[in-house]
Amino acid sequence: xxxxxxxxxxxxxxxxxxxxxxxxxxxxxxxxxxxxxxxxxxxxxxxxxxxxxxxxxxxxxxxxxxxxxxxxxxxxxxxxxxxxxxxxxxxxxxxxxxxxxxxxxxxxxxxxxxxxxxxxxxxxxxxxxxxxxxxxxxxxxxxxxxxxxxxxxxxxxxxxxxxxxxxxxxxxxxxxxxxxxxxxxxxxxxxxxxxxxxxxxxxxxxxxxxxxxxxxxxxxxxxxxxxxxxxxxxxxxxxxxxxxxxxxxxxxxxxxxxxxxxxxxxxxxxxxxxxxxxxxxxxxxxxxxxxxxxxxxxxxxxxxxxxxxxxxxxxxxxxxxxxxxxxxxxxxxxxxxxxxxxxxxxxxxxxxxxxxxxxxxxxxxxxxxxxxxxxxxxxxxxxxxxxxxxxxxxxxxxxxxxxxxxxxxxxxxxxxxxxxxxxxxxxxxxxxxxxxxxxxxxxxxxxxxxxxxxxxxxxxxxxxxxxxxxxxxxxxxxxxxx
Numbered sequence: 001x002x003x004x005x006x007x008x009x010x011x012x013x014x015x016x017x018x019x020x021x022x023x024x025x026x027x028x029x030x031x032x033x034x035x036x037x038x039x040x041x042x043x044x045x046x047x048x049x050x051x052x053x054x055x056x057x058x059x060x061x062x063x064x065x066x067x068x069x070x071x072x073x074x075x076x077x078x079x080x081x082x083x084x085x086x087x088x089x090x091x092x093x094x095x096x097x098x099x100x101x102x103x104x105x106x107x108x109x110x111x112x113x114x115x116x117x118x119x120x121x122x123x124x125x126x127x128x129x130x131x132x133x134x135x136x137x138x139x140x141x142x143x144x145x146x147x148x149x150x151x152x153x154x155x156x157x158x159x160x161x162x163x164x165x166x167x168x169x170x171x172x173x174x175x176x177x178x179x180x181x182x183x184x185x186x187x188x189x190x191x192x193x194x195x196x197x198x199x200x201x202x203x204x205x206x207x208x209x210x211x212x213x214x215x216x217x218x219x220x221x222x223x224x225x226x227x228x229x230x231x232x233x234x235x236x237x238x239x240x241x242x243x244x245x246x247x248x249x250x251x252x253x254x255x256x257x258x259x260x261x262x263x264x265x266x267x268x269x270x271x272x273x274x275x276x277x278x279x280x281x282x283x284x285x286x287x288x289x290x291x292x293x294x295x296x297x298x299x300x301x302x303x304x305x306x307x308x309x310x311x312x313x314x315x316x317x318x319x320x321x322x323x324x325x326x327x328x329x330x331x332x333x334x335x336x337x338x339x340x341x342x343x344x345x346x347x348x349x350x351x352x353x354x355x356x357x358x359x360x361x362x363x364x365x366x367x368x369x370x371x372x373x374x375x376x377x378x379x380x381x382x383x384x385x386x387x388x389x390x391x392x393x394x395x396x397x398x399x400x401x402x403x404x405x406x407x408x409x410x411x412x413x414x415x416x417x418x419x420x421x422x423x424x425x426x427x428x429x430x431x432x433x434x435x436x437x438x439x440x441x442x443x444x445x446x447x448x449x450x451x452x453x454x455x456x457x458x459x460x461x462x463x464x465x466x467x468x469x470x471x472x473x474x475x476x477x478x479x480x481x482x
Contacts, residue, residue, distance in 0.1 A: 032366065036106060041363035046233070048108075051362025052370025054237040055110050056378075058353040058396050059371075060385050062112045063378060066090045069118045070346060073126035074133045076268060085266035089343040091379045092266075097336020097348045098372040101365065105328035108357055108367035109310065111336045114349035117298060121346040125291050131284060134276030137341050139288055141273040143295045144338030144347075148331065150300075156330045160304050161322050162462035165410075167442055168317055170422035172309035172407040174429030174438050175352050180401025181430040183394040184217075191253060191389040193217035212252040216243055217391040224395030236356055236396040244392035256387035263379040269344025290476075297473045298436055299347050303333050305435040306350045313404050314358045352435065356400045417453045421446040440470040 025033050029045070038044060067086035075081045090113055097111030125136045150156050163171075186192020188211040195214055199205035207214050220243035227235030247253040280288055307330075311323050323329075329350075336348035357367050378385050408426075412418045425442030429435055444467045447459040 036364040036366045038364065038366075043361060043363045045366075047361040048364060048366040049370055050233060050237055051108060051357035051360040051367040052374065054240070054360045054396060055108070055351075055354055055357030055362070055367065056371045056374040057237060057240045057388070058356040058393050058400075059110060059112060059351050060374075060378065060388065061390060061393065062094070062115070062351075063087055063090055063375075063382065064386055065115070066113045066118050066345065069122050070113075073122035073136075074269070074344070082266075082268055084264045085269050086345065087382060088263045088379055089266040089269050089340075089345045091263075091375050093336060093340030093343045093345050093348050094375045095372045096339040097332055098368050098375070100332035100335050101329060101350075102368035102372060103365060105325050105332050106365035107311075107316075107325070107329050108314070108362035108364060109307070109329065109354040110351050110357070110368055110371040111333065111348050112351055113340060113345045114299070114302065114347050114351075117295065117302075117349065118346040120294070120298075129287050129291070131287060131291065132276065132279055134272045135279045135284065135288065136276075136291065137273035137344065137346075138276040138280070139292045139295060140347055141277075141338060141341035142292055143299065144334055144336075144341055146296065147300070147334035147337060151327060151330045151334050154327060156300065156304070157327045158462060159300070159466060160308060160326050160330070162460060162466050163304070163308055163439075163443070164446060164463065165317070166412070166418045166422055167425060167439065167446060168308040168312050169407045169410045170425040170442060171305045171429070171435070171439055172312045172404055173411075174426045175306065175309040175355065175435060176313075176401040176404025176407075177426065178401075178430040178433075178435065179352050179355065179397045183397025183401070186390050188213040188391075191391060193391045193394040195394075212250075213247075213389065213391045216247050216250075216252050216389075217394040219243065219246070220392065220395035221398055224399045228399055233360075236360055236399060239395040239399075240388070240392050243395060244388045247389055247392065248387070253389040254387065256384045258383035260380050261383060263382075266344050271342060272344060273341040293476065295347055297476075298434075299333075299337065299349055302434070302436040303330065303350050305429075305439040306352050306354075309404075309407075309435070310350075310352065310355045310358060312407055313355060314363060353397070355404055356396050359400050359403045417446075417449045417455065420449050440473060443467055444470050 033039070067083050067090060070086050071080045071083045074086065094112040101107055101109050101111055121136060125131050126133050147156070181196065184193050184195040185197070186194060188194030188207065191213055193214060194207040194211050195217055196204055197207040209215065220239060223242055224236060224239035227239055232238065248255050307323065307326065308317070311317050316323050333348070333350055340346070340348040411422045421442040424445050425438045428441050429438030432438060447463055447467050450456060450459050
């Protein structure tokens, strides 16, 4: 098994065309290269910048989608009246979390308010449970502070290390399928790919190929495939730009309605998570506690799953299934969540779309630094980024999914005790639309099947404890929010 993992890591590190020989860097360039350890990770400025651009392009949608969702619940007089402030809050929280990931953890992972968690915040917590949005932000703030404590005490690192290597590989594959599924779906009427759509008879089905957005997405996939097989540097990034430009030229999507606009500081959001705690009382305490636990459960395992899955794809997971500097990465997540709550947005988490930058060759925190700088710039040039249609990112997400499938070869499919939990993890991550849920089901299955096989001694106590926690998570979620 150790040899297989060593081979896998070697493949991942040499997957891309080797960076061209560069003259020895001096001055500020040399200082940056040494800080981010370019030589160790066999990378260079050009590769890292392209990786950062690619990651940014695949996740820039969060600048619009997150405010659209949250502004239904976070407003002063009427829905959407804080939309502009939420755009800036989204960008700032993304920049803070991603900068910590870049400069402290030296990983190419980007962070932003998580999809799914933002919908739960808006529609379940605020609009259904009737918890004031300020108090709801307080629960996110408390979550972030708890995560900081858990990270500093290495509890979260122990959780990551307790995940068996087969589950890390399965999670990587599941994430690949998940982000490909995201890329292929989406309402074509509003710019989504529409290749996979809802179907009353079969649950899902093939979309209408007459839709212009769907056709553009398909063309984009072929363009990205051509770039990949021809080993074009930054293939996914150039594919995004090519299909976006083609869509504008053909009139499938409107051209940008401007170039720049002055951002509005979120003065009505900033600090509300701190003052909101004063609204906690005997009547809403138990709902507040339930919401806090849901945020804790979902975020901790989504983040752990993303770090493990993308980490193994990037070659960061050693033969023991452990990641270096995982405490630093988890602290970035905790700080991002805390800062995001203070700025006025829902839980910040590690984005699975970071895998797109990894596929381009991003291996260090300089990739994440580029992402954070682009989000700073985006606060000024939001009209341009808003104009990039969702179908333009479909090629990058689909091809990333293809490339992440390689981790499936490290799973011992001849051993049912590995194959069964791995299958559940891979299968359920995209179909439940949740990395944490897929990982949870696989994690519960793993020790049980191992016991059936007569190999219970191979399962660590920590794995059993985490399996029990996952069971408790499902019980709690089904009774409180079922």
